[in-house]
Amino acid sequence: MVERIMELEPVIRLGFLFGMVAVMGLWELAAPRRALTVSKAYRWLKNAAIIGAGTLLSRIVLPAGAVGVALFAESRGWGLLPELALPFGLTVAIAVVVLDFAVWAQHVMFHAVPVLWRLHRMHHADLDFDLTTGLRFHPLEIVLSFGIKALFIAALGAPVVAVLIFEVILNALALFNHANVRLPTALDRVLRWFIVTPDFHRVHHSWYPHETNTNFGFNLSLWDRLLGTYRAQPQDGHEGMTIGLNQFREPSWERFDRLLIQPFVGPVHSYPINLRPHGGTNSESDASEGK
Numbered sequence: 001m002v003e004r005i006m007e008l009e010p011v012i013r014l015g016f017l018f019g020m021v022a023v024m025g026l027w028e029l030a031a032p033r034r035a036l037t038v039s040k041a042y043r044w045l046k047n048a049a050i051i052g053a054g055t056l057l058s059r060i061v062l063p064a065g066a067v068g069v070a071l072f073a074e075s076r077g078w079g080l081l082p083e084l085a086l087p088f089g090l091t092v093a094i095a096v097v098v099l100d101f102a103v104w105a106q107h108v109m110f111h112a113v114p115v116l117w118r119l120h121r122m123h124h125a126d127l128d129f130d131l132t133t134g135l136r137f138h139p140l141e142i143v144l145s146f147g148i149k150a151l152f153i154a155a156l157g158a159p160v161v162a163v164l165i166f167e168v169i170l171n172a173l174a175l176f177n178h179a180n181v182r183l184p185t186a187l188d189r190v191l192r193w194f195i196v197t198p199d200f201h202r203v204h205h206s207w208y209p210h211e212t213n214t215n216f217g218f219n220l221s222l223w224d225r226l227l228g229t230y231r232a233q234p235q236d237g238h239e240g241m242t243i244g245l246n247q248f249r250e251p252s253w254e255r256f257d258r259l260l261i262q263p264f265v266g267p268v269h270s271y272p273i274n275l276r277p278h279g280g281t282n283s284e285s286d287a288s289e290g291k
Contacts, residue, residue, distance in 0.1 A: 009067045013167055020172045024131045024179040031182045033198065034239055036128045038254065047132035049256045050122075054142040061143050062150070069150040070163040079157015088159070095162035096169070097220070102152040103170065104223040106145060107216045112273040118263040119144065121271065124212060125248040125262060129205050134178030135171075138263060173219045177201040196221050203234045207242045209271050211235070245271065 036043070059065075064072070073079055081091050110120040119141040126133045137145070153163055177196040192200045196217045204215040214231035217224050224230040234241040247266060252258060 016168045020175045027181045033182045047136045051135045054139040057139040069153050070160045073154040081157040092162040095158035096166045099166045100219045114268045114272045117272045122262045125245050127244045129243045130180040131175045134174035
């Protein structure tokens with residue numbers, strides 16, 4: 001069974017990925033939440049170039065992927081879960097939930113450590129918010145994030161099936177919760193108790209640091225609720241809020257070459273969590289802090 005999963009893993013993962021891109025792309029055209037400030041064709045082209053560069057680098061460095069890490073750990077008998085001897089279905093469920101928390105914690109860490117924020121801020125520097133933002137990460141961040149995830153997979157002893165399920169869910173929901181789509185308010189209110197919705201996550205892409213450092217979840221919404229990082233709505237409203245970072249407002253920063261050098265340019269300012277000024281969380285102070 002494991003061998004069959006390894007054979008089908010690229011087909012399953014990419015099939016869900018491209019299927020979700022098609023669904024969310026059509027939804028964005030049919031019911032957009034916000035007007036874009038940059039043409040959709042240009043955004044998709046340069047974001048696709050960044051996504052391609054990151055995917056290529058990660059496959060060169062770690063060609064087996066997350067499922068391959070799980071298979072290797074399983075062959076060595078590594079991890080906590082095999083020692084617990086739980087029913088297989090329960091083991092898979094626990095692994096998926098724990099890996100989701102690991103990704104949430106890693107996301108917080110990339111906002112808390114200035115050198116990691118430098119890598120992560122390219123994701124936040126997007127001047128608009130649509131499904132391509134969900135896959136737009138600096139290639140170096142992708143490789144580093146994969147390494148951290150691989151450590152969690154090995155330490156947990158996550159089953160191969162659980163890792164494949166988690167990867168599919170993570171990619172699908174990252175596209176969903178970054179999509180520029182309009183959900184009925186009542187439906188959003190219900191869904192956000194369980195999963196991260198576009199309105200839930202859009203707050204995280206506000207240019208105000210005190211909003212950027214909230215709503216870190218990608219899949220399950222309970223981590224932000226339980227751990228005090230949940231913010232229900234942006235202070236300027238979803239149509240009125242400014243997306244991106246104060247530091248990279250010029251359109252030239254959206255060129256492929258300049259996206260690649262963003263981690264190495266300029267100071268980090270006050271966006272990292274541990275550099276937040278004491279008591280300064282109002283809109284005026286936040287707008288000036290990021291400049």
